[in-house]
Amino acid sequence: MSPQLEVQLIAVIVATTCTLPGVFLVLRRMAMLSDAISHTVLLGIVLAYLISNSLTSPLLFIGAVAMGVITVWLVELVSGSRLVHEDSAIGLVFPALFALAVLLISRFAGNVHLDTDSVLLGELAFAPFDRIVFFGLDLPRALVGGIGTLILNLTLLLLFYKELKLVTFDPALAATLGFTPTLIHYGLMTSVSLTAVTAFDAVGSVLVVALMIAPPATAYLLTDRLPRMIVLSVAIGIAAALSGYWLARLFDVSIAGTMATMTGVAFLGTFLFAPRRGIVAQVRQQQINRERFALQMLTLHLLNHEGTGNAGVECHPHHLIEELRWPASFAVTIVRRAEQKGLVQRQGELLILTEQGRQFADAAIVA
Amino acid sequence: MEIAVDIQDLTVAYGDKPVLWDVDLQVPRGVLMAIIGPNGAGKTTLLKSTLGLVKPAAGSVRIFGKPYEQQRHLIAYVPQRSSVDWDFPTTVLDVVLMGRYGHLGWFRRPGRAERAAALAALEQVQMAEFAHRQIGQLSGGQQQRVFLARALAQDAEIYFMDEPFQGVDAVTERAIINILRDLRAAGKTVVVVHHDLQTVTEYFDQVALINVRRIAAGPVHDVFTEANLRATYGGRLALLETSRVAAPASSAAPAPGD
Amino acid sequence: MELFTDYTLRTVTIGAMLLGAISGFLGCFAVLRRQALLGDAMSHAALPGIALAFLLTGQRDPFILFVGAASAALLAALWLLVVVRTARIKDDAALALILAVFFGFGLVLLSYLQRQPNAAQAGLKSFLFGQAAALIERDLWAMLVVGVPALALVLIFWPQVKLVTFDPDFARSIGLPVRGFDVLLTVVIVAAIVIGIQTVGVVLMSAMLVAPAVAARQWTNRLETMVVLAAGFGALAAMAGAWLSTLGEGLATGPLIVLMMSLVTVLSLVFAPGRGLLWRNLRRRQVLQAS
Numbered sequence: 001m002s003p004q005l006e007v008q009l010i011a012v013i014v015a016t017t018c019t020l021p022g023v024f025l026v027l028r029r030m031a032m033l034s035d036a037i038s039h040t041v042l043l044g045i046v047l048a049y050l051i052s053n054s055l056t057s058p059l060l061f062i063g064a065v066a067m068g069v070i071t072v073w074l075v076e077l078v079s080g081s082r083l084v085h086e087d088s089a090i091g092l093v094f095p096a097l098f099a100l101a102v103l104l105i106s107r108f109a110g111n112v113h114l115d116t117d118s119v120l121l122g123e124l125a126f127a128p129f130d131r132i133v134f135f136g137l138d139l140p141r142a143l144v145g146g147i148g149t150l151i152l153n154l155t156l157l158l159l160f161y162k163e164l165k166l167v168t169f170d171p172a173l174a175a176t177l178g179f180t181p182t183l184i185h186y187g188l189m190t191s192v193s194l195t196a197v198t199a200f201d202a203v204g205s206v207l208v209v210a211l212m213i214a215p216p217a218t219a220y221l222l223t224d225r226l227p228r229m230i231v232l233s234v235a236i237g238i239a240a241a242l243s244g245y246w247l248a249r250l251f252d253v254s255i256a257g258t259m260a261t262m263t264g265v266a267f268l269g270t271f272l273f274a275p276r277r278g279i280v281a282q283v284r285q286q287q288i289n290r291e292r293f294a295l296q297m298l299t300l301h302l303l304n305h306e307g308t309g310n311a312g313v314e315c316h317p318h319h320l321i322e323e324l325r326w327p328a329s330f331a332v333t334i335v336r337r338a339e340q341k342g343l344v345q346r347q348g349e350l351l352i353l354t355e356q357g358r359q360f361a362d363a364a365i366v367a
Numbered sequence: 368m369e370i371a372v373d374i375q376d377l378t379v380a381y382g383d384k385p386v387l388w389d390v391d392l393q394v395p396r397g398v399l400m401a402i403i404g405p406n407g408a409g410k411t412t413l414l415k416s417t418l419g420l421v422k423p424a425a426g427s428v429r430i431f432g433k434p435y436e437q438q439r440h441l442i443a444y445v446p447q448r449s450s451v452d453w454d455f456p457t458t459v460l461d462v463v464l465m466g467r468y469g470h471l472g473w474f475r476r477p478g479r480a481e482r483a484a485a486l487a488a489l490e491q492v493q494m495a496e497f498a499h500r501q502i503g504q505l506s507g508g509q510q511q512r513v514f515l516a517r518a519l520a521q522d523a524e525i526y527f528m529d530e531p532f533q534g535v536d537a538v539t540e541r542a543i544i545n546i547l548r549d550l551r552a553a554g555k556t557v558v559v560v561h562h563d564l565q566t567v568t569e570y571f572d573q574v575a576l577i578n579v580r581r582i583a584a585g586p587v588h589d590v591f592t593e594a595n596l597r598a599t600y601g602g603r604l605a606l607l608e609t610s611r612v613a614a615p616a617s618s619a620a621p622a623p624g625d
Numbered sequence: 626m627e628l629f630t631d632y633t634l635r636t637v638t639i640g641a642m643l644l645g646a647i648s649g650f651l652g653c654f655a656v657l658r659r660q661a662l663l664g665d666a667m668s669h670a671a672l673p674g675i676a677l678a679f680l681l682t683g684q685r686d687p688f689i690l691f692v693g694a695a696s697a698a699l700l701a702a703l704w705l706l707v708v709v710r711t712a713r714i715k716d717d718a719a720l721a722l723i724l725a726v727f728f729g730f731g732l733v734l735l736s737y738l739q740r741q742p743n744a745a746q747a748g749l750k751s752f753l754f755g756q757a758a759a760l761i762e763r764d765l766w767a768m769l770v771v772g773v774p775a776l777a778l779v780l781i782f783w784p785q786v787k788l789v790t791f792d793p794d795f796a797r798s799i800g801l802p803v804r805g806f807d808v809l810l811t812v813v814i815v816a817a818i819v820i821g822i823q824t825v826g827v828v829l830m831s832a833m834l835v836a837p838a839v840a841a842r843q844w845t846n847r848l849e850t851m852v853v854l855a856a857g858f859g860a861l862a863a864m865a866g867a868w869l870s871t872l873g874e875g876l877a878t879g880p881l882i883v884l885m886m887s888l889v890t891v892l893s894l895v896f897a898p899g900r901g902l903l904w905r906n907l908r909r910r911q912v913l914q915a916s
Contacts, residue, residue, distance in 0.1 A: 026718045029715050029717050029718070030717065031717040031718040031720065031721035031722075032662050032665075032717050032720060032721050034721060035665070035721055035724060035725075039828060078894075081894065081902060083839075083842075083843065083894055083900060083902075084839055085656075085659055085661070087659055087660075087661045087662045088659075088838075088839055090661070090662060091661040091662055091664065091665055091832065091834070091835040092832065092835055092836055092839060092887065092890060095828065095829045095830075095831055095832035095836075095883055095887070096832060096836075096883060096884060096887035098828060098829065098880075099829055099832070099880035099881075099883035099884050099887070100880070100884060102754060102877060102880045103877055103880040103881060103884065106875045106876070106877045106880075107873070107874075107875045107876060108875075204732075206669075206725050206729055206732065207725070207729060209721055209724065209725040210722075210725035210726060210729055212721075213718055213721040213722050213725065214725065214726065216718075217714050217718045217719070217722055220714065221712060221713070221714070248733075251737070252737075252740065253733045253734075253736040253737045254732045254733050254735070254736035256729065256732065257729045257730065257731070257732030257733035257735075257736060258729070258733055259729070260725055260726055260728070260729020260730070260732070261726060261729050261730045261733055263725070263729075264722070264725075264726030264729070264730070267722060267726070271708065271712055277712060277713065279711060282711065293380065293385075293424070297378055297388075297389065297424070297425060300388055300389050301376065301389050304389055304391075326425070364385075364388075415794075418797075418798045419797065420794055420797050420798060436800075439798070439799060439800045442798070444794075444795060444798040446792070446794050446795060450794055451791060451792050452657075452791075455657065455790075455791050455848075456657075456842060456845060456846050456847055456848045456850075456851050457787070457791060457846070457847065457848055458846060458847065461787075461847070462791075465784075465787075465788050465791075465792070465795070468784055468785070468788060468799060469799040469800065471784070473782075473785075474781070476783075476784065501846035517795075521799075
């Protein structure tokens with residue numbers, strides 16, 4: 001395989017691996033934990049390195065994953081004291097851990113290739129040059145790691161789909177049914193941690209967050225159903241990854257950065273143009289609603305005041321402008337629409353409800 | 368009879384779901400009025416749109432004949448307790464002092480006169496000894512009284528309260544209703560979103576029954592009838608005991624989870 | 626102490642203390658408004674602004690970079706507001722998304738800059754981790770120019786700011802322009818962020834907003850005291866961090882400041898009388914013994 005192909009393959013696999021746990025992070029409103037974890041895994045790596053004195057020890061990997069889970073535990077410890085709100089707890093814990101990591105690196109590991117830059121930036125372009133031999137195949141390490149994590153995440157997802165779904169949408173019920181939400185929760189966090197560790201060497205912390213959160217958020221604008229959301233997230237993630245790669249090559253800029261940007265572009269596009277929840281669709285729906293709404297208000301108003309003493313005032317079109325706070329042109333339009341639809345009739349200067357209009361008004365209350 | 372609050376054709380919607388439809392309500396000066404209705408029926412929304420906290424889709428609110436924006440200094444608001452973070456670093460006295468900010472204007476700081484007014488308000492609700500306590504250290508009833516003191520410090524003509532009796536102990540409840548009666552005796556007008564049907568006839572002069580639309584409003588003895596209650600609560604009532612409602616003699620309480 | 630006699634060290638120390646004080650003070654409002662992570666997101670989002678400012682002007686002048694950083698951060702805040710209000714994306718996902726996308730775009734710009742034959746751009750990368758050790762006097766002036774008006778605004782409108790933060794509904798009912806104050810407070814926090822990025826970098830900035838405020842809260846129940854304490858803690862931690870970094874090789878100033886600040890916070894959480902965990906534990910034991 002050519003290096004280019006390998007890089008794209010890695011990108012696709014990383015994108016998929018990240019979006020899977022990301023879906024549940026978004027649904028459980030824990031998105032910022034991905035940001036925290038993706039930064040603190042560095043501390044795990046550093047500590048493990050200092051203990052094992054080797055850059056290839058498996059302890060590094062274990063340490064990183066463990067640190068991710070410890071981060072979550074610490075955040076809950078701090079916010080559980082009830083002295084600190086949860087968002088402040090996150091903003092306290094991860095910078096402290098990250099600062100420690102940076103400090104340790106600069107003090108004890110300054111001349112080792114434990115580049116703090118790569119934590120944040122990653123460089124996918126270099127991935128093909130970091131190879132290992134796996135079952136006789138000569139592959140980029142990132143690819144092996146990525147596939148491994150992908151298989152793990154997929155397996156966990158398939159095995160625990162029911163539990164994940166239940167715990168996400170109804171934790172109380174899950175608890176009464178005997179599923180420990182805490183176990184699932186920490187399982188998810190371990191998965192996130194693992195994914196962050198395998199991914200960031202190639203793409204950096206930031207892209208991990210982008211891939212975990214942006215595609216699921218985008219998918220959430222398109223669908224209500226969990227299976228569809230998962231599939232869409234993966235598709236969007238892959239599309240962003242590939243398009244990001246090609247654009248980065250075109251302009252000779254950071255691959256990870258471009259991929260992250262493309263996830264943002266995908267979100268923006270969906271945010272604007274999604275069929276039901278996009279802005280454009282919402283504006284159109286609002287206009288439709290405004291008319292229906294105004295017709296309802298008109299007929300209800302007439303219903304309220306017909307036959308009463310001051311009907312002569314209340315049922316006059318001018319009154320609409322005053323009391324219903326409608327601009328004159330709007331009032332005219334609505335009255336005309338109402339007449340067109342057979343909801344009201346003119347009786348001299350006043351407006352009166354037709355039978356159809358009365359039914360329309362009644363239906364409005366029920367709805 | 369002077370009209371303190373005149374609500375005309377008030378319509379409020381969230382998105383395209385109407386919460387209040389074409390509501391008319393006149394609150395005469397000097398009465399204690401309860402606003403009653405099922406949850407989600409628009410009671411709090413009615414209060415909030417009268418105060419300008421929520422923008423109505425249609426309709427108007429006049430306070431003593433003028434638009435409410437011009438009459439803010441005549442209005443006091445006691446929101447629901449759940450609307451603030453009680454861990455906020457501020458003392459009881461500080462909160463009550465905030466009731467004087469409307470009178471202070473932009474660049475003046477609260478001085479001795481304001482502190483005196485705040486302490487007097489705290490005396491009225493029997494919370495003066497808690498003046499320097501942080502608000503999170505209070506019980507539910509005490510917190511409610513602090514909010515009430517803040518409103519009293521505003522020295523207003525009309526008082527709007529959102530479920531002030533919700534979740535308070537009996538002592539606090541008695542204290543609050545006494546203060547409301549004192550206000551009425553002083554010629555003030557009090558409008559209360561009330562949750563407890565059992566106490567309507569005992570506490571209030573007038574009542575407004577709201578369920579998205581205005582079902583009925585007026586003096587308690589005329590309006591607080593079984594028929595009107597059924598119309599408001601949509602038939603989901605449990606008959607409990609007698610003599611709580613104006614004739615015919617049967618009482619009602621809202622079913623939970625409305 | 627040579628911290629204050631040596632010119633470079635003095636500049637670094639004063640700069641760090643300014644940051645600590647200003648961000649400690651203003652950070653109280655981020656924490657009280659539950660916007661701690663907004664600070665984090667906005668500081669990450671500032672990166673493309675800084676890169677663009679350099680790209681367009683070619684200068685590493687702090688004022689210009691401040692403008693770039695502030696513009697990007699405010700744009701991010703605005704974008705966040707729009708997304709949360711109109712789509713059904715919740716605020717945490719929106720924050721993470723904006724953080725990662727803006728930052729990613731910043732990385733793109735940085736990598737583009739690396740291709741430029743301009744030596745000064747190397748300094749931009751240190752915005753990621755701060756460049757406390759490289760502060761010069763001009764940077765200090767920039768901090769003051771941005772920080773002092775921000776503080777002044779809060780102090781001038783103190784009663785209103787306090788009320789709007791505590792009870793926005795009540796504030797609105799007495800006629801205060803709550804929306805305007807929301808904007809003011811966001812701008813003021815952006816000012817703190819922009820100052821802080823220079824010293825401790827994008828990633829660690831949120832700690833400088835959050836930690837002093839959290840620490841200060843444990844020692845007092847009054848907002849007036851809290852902001853002063855937070856400023857004090859921030860300045861103290863900054864000074865300690867600056868001093869510690871002189872003690873040996875490879876001791877980066879930014880992380881040291883953050884670590885010192887976190888230490889102060891942990892100590893406050895545990896030992897503060899009245900609220901602290903130790904006190905709470907003792908109290909509980911007293912109650913158990915009494916019964």
